[in-house]
Amino acid sequence: MYRKLLLAMALTIGFAGLAVAQQVTIGLTMGTTGPGASLGINYKNAFQLMPKTIGGYPVKFIILEDKSDPTEAAQNARQLITEDKVDAFMGSVSVPSTTQLAQIANELKTPLIALSPVFLPPEKLEWTFVVPQPTALMMGAVVDHMNAKGVKTVGYIGFSDSWGDIVLKSLEQMAGPVGIKVISNERYARADTSVTGQVLKVMATEPDAVVVGGSGTGGALPQIGLVERGYKKQIYHNHGTVNREFIKVGGKAVEGAIAPTGPLIVAEDLPADNPVKQVALDFTTRYEKTFGPGTRNGFAGYSYDGFLLLDAAVPMAAKQAKPGTPEFRQALRDALENVKNVVGTHGVYNMTAKDHNGLDQRARVLVHVENGEWRLLK
Amino acid sequence: MNLAIALWLSQDAVTNGAIYALIALALVVVFTVTRVIFVPQGEFISYAALSLATLQAGKVPGTIYVLIGGGILVAALDGLAALRKKSLKFLPGSMLANIVLPLAVAAAAWWSASRPDDLLLQVVVTLAIVTPLGPMLYRLAFQPLANASVLVLLIIAVAVHYVLTGFGLAFFGGEGVRTHMFPDLQFRVGILDISGQSIGVIATSLTLIVLLALLFGRTTYGKALRATAINRVGARLVGISYEFSGRLSFALAALIGAVSGILVSPITTIYYDTGLMISLKGFIGAIIGGMTSYPLAAVGSLAVGFLESYSSFWASAFKESIVFGLIIPVLLWRSLTTHRVDEEDDS
Numbered sequence: 001m002y003r004k005l006l007l008a009m010a011l012t013i014g015f016a017g018l019a020v021a022q023q024v025t026i027g028l029t030m031g032t033t034g035p036g037a038s039l040g041i042n043y044k045n046a047f048q049l050m051p052k053t054i055g056g057y058p059v060k061f062i063i064l065e066d067k068s069d070p071t072e073a074a075q076n077a078r079q080l081i082t083e084d085k086v087d088a089f090m091g092s093v094s095v096p097s098t099t100q101l102a103q104i105a106n107e108l109k110t111p112l113i114a115l116s117p118v119f120l121p122p123e124k125l126e127w128t129f130v131v132p133q134p135t136a137l138m139m140g141a142v143v144d145h146m147n148a149k150g151v152k153t154v155g156y157i158g159f160s161d162s163w164g165d166i167v168l169k170s171l172e173q174m175a176g177p178v179g180i181k182v183i184s185n186e187r188y189a190r191a192d193t194s195v196t197g198q199v200l201k202v203m204a205t206e207p208d209a210v211v212v213g214g215s216g217t218g219g220a221l222p223q224i225g226l227v228e229r230g231y232k233k234q235i236y237h238n239h240g241t242v243n244r245e246f247i248k249v250g251g252k253a254v255e256g257a258i259a260p261t262g263p264l265i266v267a268e269d270l271p272a273d274n275p276v277k278q279v280a281l282d283f284t285t286r287y288e289k290t291f292g293p294g295t296r297n298g299f300a301g302y303s304y305d306g307f308l309l310l311d312a313a314v315p316m317a318a319k320q321a322k323p324g325t326p327e328f329r330q331a332l333r334d335a336l337e338n339v340k341n342v343v344g345t346h347g348v349y350n351m352t353a354k355d356h357n358g359l360d361q362r363a364r365v366l367v368h369v370e371n372g373e374w375r376l377l378k
Numbered sequence: 379m380n381l382a383i384a385l386w387l388s389q390d391a392v393t394n395g396a397i398y399a400l401i402a403l404a405l406v407v408v409f410t411v412t413r414v415i416f417v418p419q420g421e422f423i424s425y426a427a428l429s430l431a432t433l434q435a436g437k438v439p440g441t442i443y444v445l446i447g448g449g450i451l452v453a454a455l456d457g458l459a460a461l462r463k464k465s466l467k468f469l470p471g472s473m474l475a476n477i478v479l480p481l482a483v484a485a486a487a488w489w490s491a492s493r494p495d496d497l498l499l500q501v502v503v504t505l506a507i508v509t510p511l512g513p514m515l516y517r518l519a520f521q522p523l524a525n526a527s528v529l530v531l532l533i534i535a536v537a538v539h540y541v542l543t544g545f546g547l548a549f550f551g552g553e554g555v556r557t558h559m560f561p562d563l564q565f566r567v568g569i570l571d572i573s574g575q576s577i578g579v580i581a582t583s584l585t586l587i588v589l590l591a592l593l594f595g596r597t598t599y600g601k602a603l604r605a606t607a608i609n610r611v612g613a614r615l616v617g618i619s620y621e622f623s624g625r626l627s628f629a630l631a632a633l634i635g636a637v638s639g640i641l642v643s644p645i646t647t648i649y650y651d652t653g654l655m656i657s658l659k660g661f662i663g664a665i666i667g668g669m670t671s672y673p674l675a676a677v678g679s680l681a682v683g684f685l686e687s688y689s690s691f692w693a694s695a696f697k698e699s700i701v702f703g704l705i706i707p708v709l710l711w712r713s714l715t716t717h718r719v720d721e722e723d724d725s
Contacts, residue, residue, distance in 0.1 A: 038552025160695055187695040190554075191655040193397070193646040196390035197690030197697075200383050217554035217647050228571075229386075245553035249647050 024057045024314055024323045026307075027080030027089035029101070030115075031068030036093035038216070039299050040068060043093060043115055046303035049286050054307070055314025057323060066092055073097040077104040077112075087323050088332055090115055090306050095162065102128040109326065111333045113306035115299075119166070122354065129309060129336050130357045131302045133262065133346065133364060138239045139170040141260040141364045142211065145377075146180055149234070151209045153183045155202035157195065157222040158213025160187035167213035167238045183207055190218040199225035209233055215240030220250035227253040234258065239364075244294060247372055258368045258377060262346035264301045266367055269376035276362060279308075280345040298346065305344030309351075312339045379691070382569050387687045393576040393645070395683025396583035400638045401660025402667065402675040403590060404631040409669050410607035411627040412620075413528050414520055417535040419660070420653025421542040422635025426508045427643035428546065428650065431555035433500045438491045440549025441507050442484045444542075448514040449476035455517065476514070483507055497559070505636050512632025513625040520628075521621055539654065546650035554647035557640075575645045582641055586634065587676060594672075603627060659686070659701065666708050668716065678708075 028047065032040040047061055062084050066073035073092045080086045081104070088111040091101050098116045105112035105127035114130040146154065154175065158164030164187055172182050184205050186198035199222060202210060212222045212235065219241035226235060237259035247254055263270055264280035271277075283304055284296040314323075316335035321327035337356070342349040347363025366377040401419055408416040425441050432439035456472035483506045490496065490503045519538050523530060565572045594600040605613040606623035614620060638656070642648065659682050666678025682701060689700040 033547070035552075037547055160698070185695075187697075188690070189655070189698065191649060191652045192690075193642060193652075193656065194390050194394055194687070195690070197387055197687055197692075198694045200386055201691050201694070204383065216552075217649075220554075220556075221647055243553070249554055249556045251556075 022057055022323065023060055024054050024310075025060045025062065025084060025086045026054070026310065027077075027084060027086035028061060028063045029066045029073050029076035029080065029089070029091040029097075030063065031066050031073070031093035031097065033065065034068030036068035036097075040093040042297045042299035043303050045291055046287070046300035046307075048290060049283075049304070050307055051311075054311050055318065057314060057318065062086060066097060068093050068097065070094070070096040070100045074100040074104055077101050078108070081108045081110045085324055086110065087328055088113060088310055090303070092116065095119065095166075109333075110329050111336055113309060115302045115306060117166075122356070125356050127333055128356060129351065131306045131309070131344075131346070132298075132357075133239070133359050134357060135166050135170040135238070136173055137359065137361070138260040138364055139167065140174045141361075141366050142236045142238075142258070143171070143174040143178060143180060145258065145366055146175070146209055146234075146236070147178050149209075151180060151234070153181050153205075153207045153209075155184045155186075155205060155207035155210040156182050156213065157184075157186045157188065157198050157202055157210065159215070159218065160189050163215060163240065164213045167211070167240075171211055171213075182211075188214075188222065190214070192221065195222050195225045198222065199229055199231075202226075203229060203231055207233070209236060211236045211238075212241070213238060216243055217245045217249045220246055220254060223257060224250060224253040239298070242367060242374055243297060244374075247369055247374070250369075254369050255372075256369060258366055259374075260364050261367050261374070262298045262301060262363060263365050264345040265296065265298060265374060266365060266376040267296075267345075270365070274362070275343050275348055276345065279343050283345045301345035305346050305349070308342055308344050309336060309339060309349060312342045383691070385568075385570050387691055388684070389570060389572065389576065391683040391687035392680070393579050393683075394686060395680035396580045397638050397642055397656065398660045398663050398679035398682050399676040400583050400586060400634050401657050402663035402679045403587065403672055404634040405657070405661055405664040406667065406669060406672060406675050407590075407603070407627050407634075408631045409664070411603050412516070412520060412524065412531070412624045414531045414535055415528070415661075415669075416631060417532070417654070417657065418515070418539040418542050419631060419635055420655070420657030421539065421546065422508050422511070422632050422653070423639035423642065423656055424546055424648055424650055424653040425511070425542075426504050426636040426639030427557065427648035427652075428550040428555055429507050430500055430504045430640055430643060431557045431648075432550070433487065433490050433503060434494055434557055436491055436494045438484075438487050439507065440545070441511075442480075442487050443549070444545050445480045445507055445510060445514075446484060448511060448518065449480040452476045452514050452517045475510075479510060483510070501640055504640060505633065508636035508639070509629060509633045512628035512630070512635075515632075516624050516628040521624060524620060524624065543651050543654070550650050552650070554649040554652070555643070556647055557643040559640075559644040573645070575641075579641045579645070582637065586637065587672075590630075590672065599626060662701065662705050662708075665705060665712075668712055 030040050030044045032044050064076040066076050080089050090113040092098050095116055098114045098118050101112050102118050102120055112128045114128050117132050118130055156168055158167055184202050186201055188195045188198055212219050219237050223235050235257055237257055239261045242259050242261040263276045264284055267280040267284050287300055288295055313332055313335035317331035320331035337351050337353055339351050347359045349358040351358040367374045368377045404419055405416055408414055429439035429441045453473055453476040460466050460469045486503050490499045519534055594604055602618045603623050605618055606620055610620055663679025663682050664675045667675030686701050689697045
């Protein structure tokens with residue numbers, strides 16, 4: 001009797017040991033409190049929906065909180081790599097935090113799936129793979145639309161922070177070659193109670209269109225100001241603005257606003273031949289089943305796409321080495337650099353040594369506010 | 379710039395300046411009576427605006443829990459103090475104000491949430507939620523250290539600000555809200571469209587300023603506050619409790635903050651952390667008034683409104699720098715023209 005029990009126990013422990021040895025460990029550092037909280041919660045929610053296996057191996061997620069603070073994100077990254085021995089890690093909620101992570105990924109030679117944009121030269125991104133669309137790709141869609149509508153001059157009102165700079169830079173980069181001029185550059189802070197001065201200044205230059213470089217509900221204030229002062233031409237936003245709260249705050253004033261976004265926001269409206277449709281629809285359905293109708297958002301999609309990239313790379317890397325070893329991390333990095341046609345919720349990823357994002361025009365759609373909802377602009 | 383733009387900017391400046399003036403008045407009331415530079419003043423604005431928006435969305439705002447939780451803490455502290463003094467004289471009053479009242483307000487909020495169209499009820503409930511937070515904050519954070527230096531009190535105020543902002547984020551989330559208030563009234567005066575909201579803001583500010591002047595000039599309570607402001611020890615000698623004055627001044631500050639929040643929420647987007655910016659600008663107005671003079675503080679706040687509005691037109695990227703840069707010449711001018719009174723002399 002005892003012998004049987006001991007044998008069973010030994011077997012169980014043995015199998016458990018085997019499973020642990022073959023398990024892939026993925027770390028995440030995310031800010032679900034602090035200034036990035038409203039985005040961070042969405043990023044983290046997606047991890048409740050992650051599969052139990054990655055590339056055929058059992059997967060263990062270790063999730064740490066960094067309070068949207070770059071210093072804490074960096075500490076978490078070191079802990080994940082040196083103590084928890086993760087095979088790859090993901091994070092975080094803001095550009096500064098993710099920039100820190102990219103540097104640590106290089107230093108400690110562990111692949112990083114960056115969940116927010118990073119603006120670093122390619123040699124510093126050797127171990128980093130960026131999930132979100134580059135801002136220039138997104139603003140390119142806006143510029144294409146302007147070009148088609150014959151817009152020649154654009155006014156700009158953006159946040160007085162790095163986001164306002166990034167949107168403006170991407171806009172100018174894409175608009176210059178097609179002969180569209182950005183003729184004003186006004187700035188405001190998210191917490192400002194009024195943008196009357198900026199709106200008047202922009203309207204005084206009589207632009208053919210206005211681009212707002214805000215995010216979330218922060219994007220509503222300039223549009224409300226412009227509409228109140230009787231601006232009748234098209235107002236464009238960026239992908240940071242596309243959420244339900246923006247429409248709730250803006251009400252009637254934001255009707256007709258155009259913005260670029262990832263395809264998963266309007267998964268239902270996508271044409272049937274769009275390669276992203278099935279993955280995006282499947283994810284948003286599961287997400288809204290868990291978190292409630294209308295809760296879909298691009299950020300959870302980035303987390304999920306990050307998982308899909310690893311999912312595609314792990315089998316390739318596992319041919320070279322065993323999970324949990326430095327050789328596996330090296331192999332995983334090389335595999336990530338070579339993943340092809342990974343269909344995510346935001347687009348189709350084709351990584352190369354030069355392009356650690358790998359998204360193309362399929363990763364963006366234009367949406368507009370129609371009867372109080374974001375709908376695909378057809 | 380032409381006349382039309384100048385008029386638009388001025389209208390904007392007066393509307394914002396009126397809000398800053400209200401905040402500046404609250405800061406001056408609190409500072410003169412308790413010597414606290416009340417950084418969390420802005421949180422009352424955010425709390426009021428977000429609570430009102432939540433009620434309008436048909437939900438019970440999370441600020442209710444802050445109110446009930448704060449009330450229980452205050453009642454517990456009062457209970458301990460009563461045990462230590464072996465006197466239960468003040469305990470029933472404290473229980474009534476800190477346990478029964480918050481519960482009654484919570485019930486009212488619950489009722490109001492089921493009536494999303496009753497604007498007046500929502501406003502009253504919002505005021506009833508936010509105003510008692512003032513005296514509770516004083517009892518919990520400042521009264522135990524009422525005789526500490528201005529610097530210590532300032533640091534406590536900053537800590538309280540962070541705690542309240544944290545609650546705000548937890549209860550209301552990171553995105554902003556707008557409330558719908560008066561119907562979309564528009565008056566056309568010459569080339570200006572004047573909105574009903576901005577008239578409401580200015581009228582309410584003026585009314586509150588007059589009411590405050592009456593309170594301080596004509597009533598016993600107001601005179602007690604003034605006495606405490608002028609000389610705390612002297613006030614105690616003639617039987618004015620500084621604890622009572624402190625609580626009264628904080629209640630006033632919270633009420634003014636709540637009114638400001640209700641006033642601005644239809645004309646701008648309010649976030650859980652918007653309050654700090656508004657109260658800092660009110661603070662500059664108050665500094666111009668030397669933190670003691672109500673009329674000068676109001677004038678200073680109006681000046682901040684104008685400076686902000688015109689600099690947002692001329693150099694929007696540097697707007698905050700220009701507004702906050704104003705504090706340096708003002709401080710220079712004040713330190714050169716006024717005699718320094720050592721703050722510890724009268725304590």
